[in-house]
Amino acid sequence: MWVAGGGEASRIFGSTPNPAREWGMPDPKSVLAERLQVGFDRLEPGADPVLRASDRADFQANGALALAKRLGRSPREVAEAVVAQVDVADLCDLVEVSGPGFINLTLSAPFLASQLSAMAVDGRLGVEQAVEPQRVVVDYSGPNVAKEMHVGHLRSTVIGDSICRILDFVGHQVIRENHVGDWGTPFGMLIEHLIDLGEGAVEELSVGDLDAFYRQARESFDTDQTFRERSRRRVVLLQSGDEETLALWRILVAESVRHYDAVYEKLGVLLTDDDIVGESFYNPMLAGVVEDLRGTGLLEESDGAQCVFPPGFENRNGEPLPLIVQKSDEGYGYAATDLAAVRDRVERLGASRILYVVGSPQSQHLQMVFAVAHMAGWLPEGVDAVHVAFGSVLGPDNKMFKSRSGESVKLDALLDEAVERAATAMAERESDMQAVDRAAAARTLGIGAVKYADLSTERHRDYVFDWDRMLAFEGNTGPYLQYAHARIRSIFRRGNVTAPDPAVPVTLVDPDERSLVLQLLGFGEAVAASLQATSPSKLSAYLFDLASVFTSFYENCPVLRAPDDETRRSRLVLSDLSARVLAVGLGLLGIGAPERM
RNA sequence: GCCCCAGUAGCUCAGUGGAUAGAGCACCGGCCUCCGGAGCCGGGUGCGCAGGUUCAAGUCCUGCCUGGGGCGCCA
Numbered sequence: 001m002w003v004a005g006g007g008e009a010s011r012i013f014g015s016t017p018n019p020a021r022e023w024g025m026p027d028p029k030s031v032l033a034e035r036l037q038v039g040f041d042r043l044e045p046g047a048d049p050v051l052r053a054s055d056r057a058d059f060q061a062n063g064a065l066a067l068a069k070r071l072g073r074s075p076r077e078v079a080e081a082v083v084a085q086v087d088v089a090d091l092c093d094l095v096e097v098s099g100p101g102f103i104n105l106t107l108s109a110p111f112l113a114s115q116l117s118a119m120a121v122d123g124r125l126g127v128e129q130a131v132e133p134q135r136v137v138v139d140y141s142g143p144n145v146a147k148e149m150h151v152g153h154l155r156s157t158v159i160g161d162s163i164c165r166i167l168d169f170v171g172h173q174v175i176r177e178n179h180v181g182d183w184g185t186p187f188g189m190l191i192e193h194l195i196d197l198g199e200g201a202v203e204e205l206s207v208g209d210l211d212a213f214y215r216q217a218r219e220s221f222d223t224d225q226t227f228r229e230r231s232r233r234r235v236v237l238l239q240s241g242d243e244e245t246l247a248l249w250r251i252l253v254a255e256s257v258r259h260y261d262a263v264y265e266k267l268g269v270l271l272t273d274d275d276i277v278g279e280s281f282y283n284p285m286l287a288g289v290v291e292d293l294r295g296t297g298l299l300e301e302s303d304g305a306q307c308v309f310p311p312g313f314e315n316r317n318g319e320p321l322p323l324i325v326q327k328s329d330e331g332y333g334y335a336a337t338d339l340a341a342v343r344d345r346v347e348r349l350g351a352s353r354i355l356y357v358v359g360s361p362q363s364q365h366l367q368m369v370f371a372v373a374h375m376a377g378w379l380p381e382g383v384d385a386v387h388v389a390f391g392s393v394l395g396p397d398n399k400m401f402k403s404r405s406g407e408s409v410k411l412d413a414l415l416d417e418a419v420e421r422a423a424t425a426m427a428e429r430e431s432d433m434q435a436v437d438r439a440a441a442a443r444t445l446g447i448g449a450v451k452y453a454d455l456s457t458e459r460h461r462d463y464v465f466d467w468d469r470m471l472a473f474e475g476n477t478g479p480y481l482q483y484a485h486a487r488i489r490s491i492f493r494r495g496n497v498t499a500p501d502p503a504v505p506v507t508l509v510d511p512d513e514r515s516l517v518l519q520l521l522g523f524g525e526a527v528a529a530s531l532q533a534t535s536p537s538k539l540s541a542y543l544f545d546l547a548s549v550f551t552s553f554y555e556n557c558p559v560l561r562a563p564d565d566e567t568r569r570s571r572l573v574l575s576d577l578s579a580r581v582l583a584v585g586l587g588l589l590g591i592g593a594p595e596r597m
Numbered sequence: 598g599c600c601c602c603a604g605u606a607g608c609u610c611a612g613u614g615g616a617u618a619g620a621g622c623a624c625c626g627g628c629c630u631c632c633g634g635a636g637c638c639g640g641g642u643g644c645g646c647a648g649g650u651u652c653a654a655g656u657c658c659u660g661c662c663u664g665g666g667g668c669g670c671c672a
Contacts, residue, residue, distance in 0.1 A: 055617090065615070068652080100615090100652075184672070186672095279672085303670075304670085305669070315668055338672095360603095456610085458610080461610085469622075473635040474622080475621040476620075555629095
């Protein structure tokens with residue numbers, strides 16, 4: 001299959017007229033918006049056409065209603081005036097003022113066909129590059145050393161991964177940061193426990209039961225006073241950079257990282273060791289954070305702790321709420337680390353945007369960190385710090401998802417179960433696939449199902465984890481989209497045809513062909529909307545719609561047995577493009593699209 | 598007590614201030630000798646409550662109700 005960037009496309013297809021050049025980007029909505037803007041500008045410069053998808057036509061412009069009020073004219077009159085000023089004869093079959101003053105626009109088949117060709121020829125499938133690429137730091141996943149990743153890490157990891165992929169695709173420079181919990185008071189107890197276990201402990205750790213190790217350390221800490229005292233001293237040694245202690249600490253970190261890597265690989269996310277910028281990284285900067293805050297006069301002592309009181313935050317008694325940067329025992333809290341991280345990301349990394357893909361419970365903490373960073377001048381105007389918050393994963397009982405024994409569900413085991421269940425579901429139907437291919441497809445399906453269930457729900461909401469629903473082959477699920485993709489691919493395989501030259505003109509006669517084209521052309525807008533809202537669920541919804549629209553098309557418009565060659569080629573182009581959009585779109589969600597399943 | 602998030606169909610969820618609020622699942626009824634039936638077409642109920650802003654409110658504002666979460670030295 002031919003794939004290339006837009007530049008190469010115009011070189012290769014330079015001999016044929018390139019419609020994209022004539023009308024700008026493939027997305028018909030932006031072309032229309034540009035034209036309408038001219039008409040609105042005549043009546044009031046800068047007036048918003050308020051162009052929306054419509055159920056009465058392809059698009060409707062609602063801007064006349066708002067404008068009428070300001071101009072003191074009737075809405076219909078304004079709409080008529082706009083229509084009179086606008087030339088869309090080359091784009092639309094029908095432009096009519098309707099109801100109180102809506103402008104309904106129905107696109108012409110030649111325009112749609114032409115835009116579709118431009119999209120099909122474009123390696124980016126009509127998705128626009130960012131006009132001003134930004135350097136974006138994305139903080140996500142954030143597991144803890146010496147603890148296994150559990151279902152609580154799922155959303156951050158999966159949503160963050162998708163956001164990174166979308167940002168990158170649109171042309172931003174993405175810096176992934178995995179803010180792992182690799183520092184702090186628990187390490188005294190963990191290191192002492194490691195010492196107690198002796199040499200064999202490393203063996204035991206590498207077997208993978210990190211949680212048991214943590215639990216044992218915790219138990220000693222809670223029940224053994226000597227151990228507790230040793231742990232306290234060990235923390236001091238760690239903080240002061242004692243080499244022997246650091247060596248033990250590194251063992252814990254290394255084993256934990258091996259564990260993350262295994263989970264990330266299973267999950268199929270972009271994170272690697274290179275993306276780990278743990279809390280320990282900021283340790284050397286913490287004293288400077290406190291000093292500089294003191295220098296700006298923001299620091300206040302309260303109950304022995306060094307605090308900043310950002311305005312607008314109160315505790316339960318209506319008193320100012322502190323962000324504690326240095327505790328009364330002179331240790332640094334996570335607020336200090338978070339402030340150091342903001343500073344580092346702005347000053348060293350040159351971020352113009354920092355996304356925190358972190359659960360909503362930390363909302364207030366992050367707002368306070370942002371506020372203090374602003375006050376200290378570490379978060380200057382022009383740099384956005386955004387909390388990309390998400391809700392919790394709930395179990396079938398609508399409460400926090402826990403295993404039967406009440407523990408958090410281990411991510412590794414959960415992913416294995418997903419693959420097993422996918423394999424079982426696949427086994428229930430016939431397949432001529434080889435066992436190895438089936439196993440690979442089961443992995444893609446199972447993991448994709450888990451990720452899609454997470455990504456397709458609006459991220460602020462809690463969502464209910466339900467195996468049967470997420471693995472269903474019907475409805476808004478990962479497997480359904482993967483199936484839609486595989487079925488399209490099978491057209492080419494069974495028909496023994498290759499995808500036609502994307503420049504082959506399409507003919508739009510059947511309403512289902514038209515609907516499909518309109519849907520395909522909305523891909524760029526869907527990606528943009530997803531990015532705008534930092535919400536992969538928008539893209540998920542688009543892909544589900546696409547799969548549904550394609551299914552209707554496929555039902556009513558024979559492809560391989562089309563009535564004539566021209567129609568056949570045209571429908572092959574539509575099918576191929578649909579599959580490409582599904583594959584690329586799923587790819588942006590971090591989900592694979594198997595050729596067959 | 599204060600703050601944040603959520604509340605839309607029986608269930609799970611969409612819904613960028615615009616016309617008659619949509620999908621999927623489940624349920625019922627049709628269709629198709631079907632290029633992968635994991636299909637297509639049809640069938641009906643709903644914006645937590647009460648005010649307000651607006652030409653127009655599921656969407657914005659205020660109050661209340663319900664659920665979840667957070668609220669000084671854990672991260």
